[in-house]
């Protein structure tokens with residue numbers, strides 16, 4: 001099997017989106033943009049040994065590669081549309097490729113995003129996805145719109161992936177639910193689209209709540225006060241924290257792929273409705289302040305957020 005057979009066999013399937021004129025198979029892809037929309041694009045790379053372990057199933061690697069990119073599009077309040085895939089493989093393992101391809105095709109079908117091109121090379125296992133989305137002109141959610149008095153909110157529960165990672169590192173067995181939170185995150189695409197009209201700033205939590213919220217505060221030239229007791233956490237993590245006071249897991253754990261956002265107080269009722277319509281919990285954990293920096297009430301223990309280098 002050569003590279004072209006591999007692409008045809010595992011990375012080519014019919015595209016249903018009529019805006020795509022050319023997908024996989026030419027020198028480049030072609031798609032048209034509706035008038036009044038801006039193109040939103042993001043890239044994330046997953047490397048074996050850094051972002052996932054050698055024992056992670058191919059289907060989970062495919063899921064996470066796509067989900068982390070969808071999550072960035074969600075954080076912009078945009079609609080995900082197309083993606084390219086660059087994959088480097090240590091060897092040609094057809095059963096691995098089939099499992100990866102089936103999972104990628106299924107999840108991309110669910111989110112209605114079309115695979116429109118990519119590249120394959122030999123090398124250590126690395127997956128890079130470049131995702132494209134669209135958003136109405138000047139409607140994108142950025143990190144820079146938070147204002148003093150806005151509430152600070154998060155979606156879902158925080159720290160599950162970090163707790164799973166902590167368990168794995170300490171010889172404990174995570175639950176299936178915790179493994180799912182680490183390996184197969186759910187991007188909050190629908191929520192992001194709704195927040196576009198309600199939030200003042202938004203980010204997806206990939207590196208840890210503390211670090212990612214700080215990105216919003218810096219970009220907006222504001223500060224915030226949050227209370228650890230208000231951070232929504234799972235029952236199992238609650239028990240662990242009660243015993244250890246280890247709030248650094250939800251504060252710095254990362255890999256949550258929930259949205260952290262700020263919104264004016266007036267939008268509180270509308271946020272409740274969005275929470276119901278999207279079936280996603282939204283929790284207010286603090287408030288934006290004029291004085292710079294992030295103040296965390298209820299925990300002053302050691303914590304260390306994820307650093308890329």
Ligand SMILES: [Mg+2]
Pocket residue numbers: 071072075203204206
């Ligand atoms: Mg992000």
